[in-house]
Structures are given as structure tokens and as C-alpha cells.
Amino acid sequence: MASKQIKMPKGRPLTIVQVISNYPNAQPVPSIKGGTEKVVYELTEELVRRGHHVALFAARGSRSSARLIAYPKGLKHEQIHQYVLQHMPTGTQIIHDHTFRSALGRRQLPCPSVCTVHLPVKRHGKNPVFVSKRARQLMGGGKGFYVYNGINTHEYEFSSEKRGYLLFMGRIIRNKGVLQAIQVAERTGKRLLIAGPIKAPVFFRQEIQKRIQRNPNIRYVGAVGGKQKQELLKYAECLLFPTLWEEPFGLVMVEAMACGTPVLALKNGSVPEVLSGFPQLICKSIEQMARKVQQKNYPPPAKLRLYVAQRFTNKQMTDKYENLYREIIRRQAKEKKASKA
Structure with a gap:
């Protein structure tokens, strides 16, 4: 588009x-x-x-x-x-x-x-x-x-077909909210793929890895880029962005929407600005994020891509x-x- x-x-x-x-x-x-x-x-x-x-x-x-x-x-x-x-x-x-x-x-x-x-x-x-x-x-x-x-939206592959998994994509550190993404997956029973470089090895080993090992629905796929990143973004049912800090922008939110993938995000940092066109995707808590995952009341994929093309x-x-x-x-x-x- x-x-x-x-x-x-x-x-x-x-x-x-x-x-x-x-x-x-x-x-x-x-x-x-x-x-x-x-x-x-x-x-x-x-x-x-x-x-x-x-x-x-x-x-x-x-x-x-x-x-x-x-x-x-x-x-x-x-x-x-x-x-x-x-x-x-x-x-x-x-x-x-x-x-x-x-x-x-x-x-x-x-x-x-x-x-x-x-x-x-x-x-x-x-x-x-x-x-x-x-x-x-x-x-x-x-x-x-x-x-x-x-x-450049032309570099992002669009797909209206989704494959039923949640996606977390970002640096593996506490403030990015990877633990909260896992909590959403645990509450909903949904499949979760975690992608990103491990920047806090002790945090990953002590708090993340054990929960992944206990839950066959959760998988860490490592740091990604290029074609692999595109595939993960465009087929995800939803990108989880449970950031815990004042994130200045959060480019992955825009990248996901360009692929036709909705974003559920906590109301921190730039989230209210980036998602201003879709206030129903902004969450006040992890509990609310989990409920929205279960409700699946997402905007149409084409509307998400158009939104990025008009603003970002x-x-x-x-x-x-x-x-x-x-x-x-x-x-x-x-x-x-x-x-x-």
C-alpha cells in the first residue's frame, strides 16, 4: 500500500x-x-x-x-x-x-x-x-x-494472514517488559515468541529462562533481523509492547503496524502518541493487556498499515x-x- x-x-x-x-x-x-x-x-x-x-x-x-x-x-x-x-x-x-x-x-x-x-x-x-x-x-x-x-513502508511485508502467536521483540532487559509479556502468555495460554538480543544475562538466566523452560508455549528465538524479523512481525497475531519505562519512541510498534500487525502496549513513554489512532490498543495494566489478547478486538491489518503510511x-x-x-x-x-x- x-x-x-x-x-x-x-x-x-x-x-x-x-x-x-x-x-x-x-x-x-x-x-x-x-x-x-x-x-x-x-x-x-x-x-x-x-x-x-x-x-x-x-x-x-x-x-x-x-x-x-x-x-x-x-x-x-x-x-x-x-x-x-x-x-x-x-x-x-x-x-x-x-x-x-x-x-x-x-x-x-x-x-x-x-x-x-x-x-x-x-x-x-x-x-x-x-x-x-x-x-x-x-x-x-x-x-x-x-x-x-x-x-520506508515499502520495505515491510504486509500480511492479513496471522498465525496465532504473540510476539515480543526488543532487547532482553527488565525495563523492556519481556517478563510482563511472558505473564500475558501465561494468563491467556497463548503461544509467545520472544526475539531480541540478551543484554542482561543474569536477569535472563534467573527470571526468564526458567519460565520459558516450564512453558512449552513460550520460545526464545534469539536476536533477529532481515527476513526472519519480517516473517515474525507480519504473521504475529499481536505484538506485545509492555514497556516499563519512558520509551522515547519504540520503532518496533511502527514496524509491526506496517506489517498489518496490531500492538498492545502499556501506557508509558511515547505509546499514547504512537498509538493515538488506536486508543483501544493502549493498556493500563498487564491484566487488561491479557483481557485484550483474549478478546481479539483488533483493527483490520490494512487499516494499521495505512495509519503508519499517513504518519510515520x-x-x-x-x-x-x-x-x-x-x-x-x-x-x-x-x-x-x-x-x-
Whole structure:
């Protein structure tokens, strides 16, 4: 299902530098697993399609239609700003900092910058952009901007056929709510597949693994990406998103709906915003989530995909960032002119 055509913001092509983190074990761009890497890739590709001159600083092994500048092996976070300034194209008009601690945006730069705050940190650079209104409220004190993450819906396979299993997909840590997803499966007797990297081994071993072993309806399938991720998402009866923390966005909710799969989520973080079109899918408790699983009162799969196509696409995300780039460039030029007067 194609997304509605959106008018592109008008103006001359810009020279833009996109900078992603080089933390230990950084994922190359595009990543089949890393959400931030995926979002940066989609934004970069769409900017290039629109005729902008884009340079992307990313981990070794990345690929992009932009001019790709790979970080050297062993480059530390505190060295990123220096490396970028030494290698960025002449005439760069704006730097978009996606690093998790605003490696560039917190420093004096030769051009304006925008800092997308992908993780819950309160120390960020000038012109912070949060990925939801809730994140802006909590981390920015209501100041700054917000732009929702977007995906390329054409890359997500749609299916109205469902195969009767519940799905949890995310990092295996306590705050993601994997234990609560298991509780829903236990209460309902439904089959549950758990997918994601184990980031808290002790928690997994002591609290998750034993419950999986006791229940033949629950299976851990490991970290997934690519075709395997698509298959899990599009055939799930429902994605469970029982997040326990103030999740800034939660990209997997959008990915699931793009595949025609409903999402039942606890009312935390950005959930009320991402699921604003389907308030009946928002849950106040695990007990209520279990009841909704049993009731199966889900929106039609095609309606879920259309909802994503109208609100959370890479084109819409790029429209907002492009307008923001131009506004910040214009504002800084005005300030510079006023200071000389």
C-alpha cells in the first residue's frame, strides 16, 4: 500500500553532514538490528534522493548513497568531533548529530547543528530534537523540537494472514517488559515468541529462562533481523509492547503496524502518541493487556498499515528535518548579521 504523496519543502540543495555514534560494537548503516542506525539511514537516503549533498560519518562496513566517511578503527566517542571537523566537506551548511551524547552539538562549530536525542539523556547540544512530545517534555523540559522516527513502508511485508502467536521483540532487559509479556502468555495460554538480543544475562538466566523452560508455549528465538524479523512481525497475531519505562519512541510498534500487525502496549513513554489512532490498543495494566489478547478486538491489518503510511514514513520524517535545517540555518545567519550591525 503506497503512502500518500507529500510535497517536498522548497529551496536550494543543502550541504548536510550526518554523524552517527561510534560506540563499541557500533552497527554499520543500514543495520538490520539497530533502530537508530536504521532511522539515520532512511533520513540520509531520502535527503540524497531530494538532491541534497550529504556526507555520512558512520561505522566501518556501512553503505549509503551519500558520501560515506567511515570512522577509523578504535575511534573513541570523545574523538568524534575532531575527526568530523577534519574530514567534513567544504561548505557544509549544517551538521546533524545523532551521537548518543551529542559529541558535536555541545561544541563550538563552524556551522549550525541539530542534535537528535535518541536515548534518554538530559545533556544535549544546541537545537535538540526529540523523537516524541513526551521525550521533549521529560528530557528537554518542553524546549527544543520533536520529529517522529519514520520508516520506508515499502520495505515491510504486509500480511492479513496471522498465525496465532504473540510476539515480543526488543532487547532482553527488565525495563523492556519481556517478563510482563511472558505473564500475558501465561494468563491467556497463548503461544509467545520472544526475539531480541540478551543484554542482561543474569536477569535472563534467573527470571526468564526458567519460565520459558516450564512453558512449552513460550520460545526464545534469539536476536533477529532481515527476513526472519519480517516473517515474525507480519504473521504475529499481536505484538506485545509492555514497556516499563519512558520509551522515547519504540520503532518496533511502527514496524509491526506496517506489517498489518496490531500492538498492545502499556501506557508509558511515547505509546499514547504512537498509538493515538488506536486508543483501544493502549493498556493500563498487564491484566487488561491479557483481557485484550483474549478478546481479539483488533483493527483490520490494512487499516494499521495505512495509519503508519499517513504518519510515520521516512518521507514525513525528512520533510520535518529539512524544514528544520533551513529554519536553523536562516536563524543563525540572521543572528550573525545582527551581531555585525
